[in-house]
Amino acid sequence: MSSHLHLIIRTKDGVTPSYFERDFKKFTTPAVLKTIDLEMDFRRDWMLRHFEEYPKSLRRLEKFHLWQNCSSPLRIEGDCDTLLSRIAHIHENPVRERIVELPEAYIFSSARDYAGIRGLVRVKAGPAAGFFGTKMLSQN
Secondary structure: OOOOOOOOOOOOOOOHHHHHHHHHHHHHHHHHHHHEEEEEEEEOOHHHHHHHHHHHHHHOOOOOOOOOOOOOOOOOOOOHHHHHHHHHHHHHHHHHHOOOOHHHHHHOOOOOHHHHOOOOOOOOOOOOOOOOOOHHHOOO
């Protein structure tokens, strides 16, 4: 999605998702800023100005702030049905937003991997037996 990100992650024992989130933001912020700087996008100046002004409202010292400080992690422990339900919900986001008609048509989605189409990011797809054979929102 262009305005937010959903991830399903597995952390090592003793590592909380907050550590992953911290490291993810720390790694991706400079990479995103570098890409914005190199790409000739008409929104470039607007994005950089927005990322530069936002920390001021938070009374923070950093120059650029790309990620919000809020997240809502949901722990899924050993429940395959809940996991598949969350994956389906995430895959349906671009369909609900009317960006695409089918989840696997969204180029930035792991739904492509579950449909047997190589995605942009290497994804270890979870149990997918019958996953796209089930009735999904986009087929209503």
